[in-house]
Amino acid sequence: MVAHAEHIPHRSGLAAFLSRWLLTTNHKEIGSLYLWFAFSMFFVGGALAMGIRLELFMPGIQLIEPAFYNQLVTMHGLIMVFGAVMPAFVGLANWQIPLMIGAPDMALPRLNNFSFWILPFAFGMLLSSFFMEGGAPNFGWTFYAPLSTTYGPDSTDFFIFGVHLMGISSVLGAINIMVTIFNLRTPGMKLMEMPLFVWTWLITAFLLITAIPVLAGAVTMVLTDRHFGTSFFSADGGGDPVMFQHIFWFFGHPEVYIMILPGFGIASQIIPTFARKKLFGYNSMVYATASIAILSYVVWGHHMFTTGMPLAGELFFMFCTMLIAVPTGVKVFNWVATMWRGSMTFETPMLFAIAFVILFTIGGFSGLMLAMVPADFQYHDTYFVVAHFHYVLYPGAIFGTMAAVYYWLPKWSGHMVDEWWGKLHFWTAIVFVNLTFFPMHFSGLAGMPRRIVDYSHQFQDFNLVSSFGAMGLGLTQVLFLFIVIKTIRGGEPATDKVWESAEGLEWTVPSPAPLHTFETPPPWPINETETHEGAA
């Protein structure tokens, strides 16, 4: 996000620009690449969502034909999950983890370059399928067989290849993060002294390394079913379409935690800073994160209660899912306890972090309701579920990322964010997020299935409000883009520490952070009088 003009060798012109960004192995530059990539995918996925919401504005088909609607929904889900949220978190990890643990760079810088540059190809390919004969993938981001196997459009193969590429990128990125955290901590920093953002990312990296190969297996089986005569998922050949769902969700549920754990980390960095008080219950935060991650491997069946699962299976998955609420609750209580009797100010990052806690908790509540199998028979595959996962994803993953950007952008760019604009963004986003997604609970409870292009009159009012909210929400993202660019280009200079009571190694280097930091490991614990020690 920052141009470090003084560090670039004096070449000029397009070639120099390209080779700098194509060949860079610097964690900060790669972090910026990831973030900009995620941001642009967020706009693409958002544009698709606008298409969806425009069509759902009122009953009847006005804009989008049913076949194309399914493509929009599928691509919206895929792009948001794999193109926006995951790369954004990897971008934050790239920028921040070395700065937070006092490492000069990521442990495997070339690999880092490779894992980023795979992504534009993966998503270029996925997006190009819109222009193929037969259109883009249309089976939902969950690509259930046999809709994606026997009945899949030709572009399914592009989708499979794209998923493989992005999977390779994620796994390599995760390995890199893990190796960095284990090996490059500044001497003396124990694991249980690491900042929580680093901890949550370490656990996320384990989830990625174990979950993504399962996804790769699933798409490969889809591929061989389509082209090489196997019938893993086809009952005609002795296979089993339900097995697809087991495999997919064995990946899928850890995946949803991949999309939220780094957000937990971010909230745990920001709230203490602005409450001017140490994080409450550091140890229990770490243990809670780890238990969430472990439990996330034994709850996948809660997505499949209506597939005819045997009673014992339903009970098992119900109890395990309810159990996850416990460590999640612990985290929320800890955040509140951190704020308790602090001395709080409400700069934009803090506002987003607080909204994260509240709205994510609302998504957690609906998740708890969904865990009750009998009730899930009514909620499943309705807009209640759409409301649930948008409450955890939008205010969770997206607000988490935005909070992080507001929090660390001064460090990256050397300029403070203009609070007036930041607050404007915050309040508009809050209003429109709720306007968009809250009514979806009601349309779901009233009986509106998800993934439908048209609906009957009884769902009309809620959809009208949702669509209206969505248009506003779309606009607020343009505001965010404007604020980011404005801050990069200028503004009040940031101090090294940026926030009065921020703690951690990243605040000991100058703002903007120079291209190379911590070439010699900084002392640990931080010696307050000797800041700038590790800076280049």
Place this chain on the structure above:
Amino acid sequence: MRGLCTLLLLIVPQVVFAVDLDMRQGVTAMSQDIHWLHTVMLWVCIVIGVIVFGAMGYTIFAHRRSKHPEPANFHEHLGVEIVWTLIPVIILAVLAYPAAKMLIEIEDNSDAALTVLITGSQWKWHYQYLEHDIGFYSNMSTPREQINSCGGWFLTDTFCDLPDGDSEAGKAERDANEHYLLEVDNPLVLPSNRKVRFLTASNDVIHSWWVPDFAVKQDAIPGFINEAWTNVPETGTYRGQCTELCGKDHAFMPVVVEVRTEDEFDQWVEDQRIAKELASGQAVADREKTWTLAELVSIGEEVYLANCATCHQPNGAGQGSTYPALDGGEIAVGPMAAHIDRVMNGKAGTEMQAWAPQLSDRDIAAVITYERNAWSNQPDDNIVQPLTIFESR
């Protein structure tokens, strides 16, 4: 404060706009139990929410810097942490009990008085009454003109080429249609006060059969047979939809169930038996008759618009590479035998399904004849009689 706001937010619109924000309570004992569970869960969440967000609201108010300049210094308290881990465990255990009990009851499919095999296929339901020799398809009956609002520049011409009626009139009809998208030609008819068992299956992709008022949602999966049951105390018409994405017209696969008294139901079964006999008599008559081209084409057009146009389009142009054009199509103007075969047996693994089990000899003959004479199609071999279809079965 915050909790109060949430409550107000929940209640005020209910009162002011008379909008129903709650889960549908339904009519069966099961759906009402589930509604109860939902309500309990909701209140548990609201209470926890009020406490947590209340504490948060209080600290935001009381512990901001202007009021509370010196932050406290605590950051651990084992006792508190144990308490707030244990309390949720207890709450959850208490909630798990009724849920598990209810679930055991839901999964008890024994002792049904009537069994209906529900088979999904793109995009209609087939109902087979296993104890009676009754089986029929159930298609959405909302006409396309009500759905497709053309006039914008987004929708393609083929999509907007509506068989009859323009979309302005269609829009008015749509607004007046209380059961828009939730109406079918042949509803499932069930007796009240009898335990009915549903078996769900599929011919192609996964569908899911859902009637909210019964709280029955069961996936229909190719190669599997799933079970569910209901017992409806009140007569009436109940509506639901397919809830599993099943391709293009997933939104247009409604479920309509008519629940009648036991006597009326028995009468209906009898009527169906008679109707079936009549139909088979009619079928014999149909195939003994030699039909004229004009007769077949006019019946065929209706059959085509009702069954085929959603994919091949009213003007026969198809849609891209997904649905082949029949206007000038290889098979539609090619040898008759191949055409009959494709329509009767479909093509495995594609959305072109076998129509032999779904349509009568007359209708198949008619639609094929129609296709061979409609649009620009003019093959030499342009008519097929119901008898030929009968013989190819």
